[in-house]
Amino acid sequence: MNVARVIFGRKQCYSTSSKGWIQRQARDPFVKAAKSNQFRARSAFKLVQLNDKYRVLRNGYTVIDCGAAPGGWTQVAAKKVQGKGLVIGIDLLPIDPIPGAHLIQGNFMYPQTQASVRTILGDRKADLVCSDMAPSFSGNHVADHARSMELCESALMFAQTTLKPGGAFIAKFLMGGSEVEFRKKLQTLFGKVKQEKPEASRKKSTEGFFVALNYLPSK
Template structure:
């Protein structure tokens, strides 16, 4: 079978699955920008991470569904945002009321300087990352690129989190996964790995939730 035909069938199958996905339909109904919003909602239901008054940094935030969830969870009973949310991505992102957006690579000093300007001298309560590389289809290469993003997110969290802060990141099971989890355990008091209901059964993704810097 020609490569182009295989790719066309694969794209068509993905589109059909996407359009019939319950979480896609629910996200469209409830105004979230991506189905991934429900992964964070379900993580929070189990781990009780968010509450009004926190400072949250969302790495690789675009299109913004996790920031939308954080915005809702940091809203007090008076309907007003209590806390700060900073979304960061190299890609552009449409504005979200109450969310500061920094476009650029979070490893760059200029981006970190802007973060410091927003949050002041304070460390942050939550660092979260739903980042994933653009997949090439080459398993070893994709696994290595995914682990690099996880390691960069961990380094950022270790530099910016408060002592009792939370770190949330997506990681793909495969080469390097167990070593990354061990690295997180060396740095945090409590570490859980979970797979939210909204995560597709076919996906090897896991979400690592860590709390309390050692």
């Protein structure tokens, strides 16, 4: 027997063994808040909370969201930058249109995708490059951690080609040990590097976020 659910406008089917997951979702205040704010995912509040602390999103900013699907972070960015701001969301998966955002389907590391980004940017550079990407979970935490750090490295490589001096970088990772070396790398490129776990992150999750501020490309 399958149990159907509709969350953030997407219908999916789950076995009855997923009943506990459904009940947890129903109790989750960030799921409820996401629905009331018309965000596509509860994860949108992770960026909201990081921005409340570090002010990485401001009116007129240029923002690139790597691995944007289903679009929660892109929605937050588009609402914050408004006016003369520019938001570009990139993902391998298609993303439903988001008012105030340019969406690209593709791998952000591919030359053709980066060319599409540069076309939209014109003569701009990004104030923020962010990534909420996580690997497809294998159940092996060591392997999942390693893959998450690979995603961070890829996002950072892309950020180095698009960030303006003084810009910011945010990337999600799974804790496991090697994030220490990645943090040291960030410290050679940015004036300030912090590690955060927003309130919107689930307590049992091993995820964390690097927030790197004041990009120093010549350092």
